[in-house]
Amino acid sequence: MKLLIVDDEVEICDFLKSFFEERNYEVKTASSGQAALTAAEQFKPNVVLLDIKMPGMDGIQVLGTLKKKFPRMKVIMVTALETRDKIEECLRLGADNYITKPLSLEYLENDVREKIEALTSSGAS
């Protein structure tokens, strides 16, 4: 299963990449919104972990584009501060869930697995 991790903080990308690779996911990372869109085109991830707050194109803009182009791609938003308005906007744009930093890895892994199971049980990719 393919996972794309998007965060402008490279340490977070690296940390999550090793965490999920150890659990047999195929992982790519992107440290900007633009890089995320390119990676999504090329890598075709099943699930995207998407940081909201990034300089330039932010996670909300990326989410909008991803959901238009790849409606079946599962997107989990990652946010440092839980701003209700922003979260509502993400859910309206089709985000599949959101998690807040500091990240609970156990929760995150369960959520990624759940999204993948949903994809698998809903048939063809």
Ligand SMILES: [Mg+2]
């Ligand atoms: Mg950030």
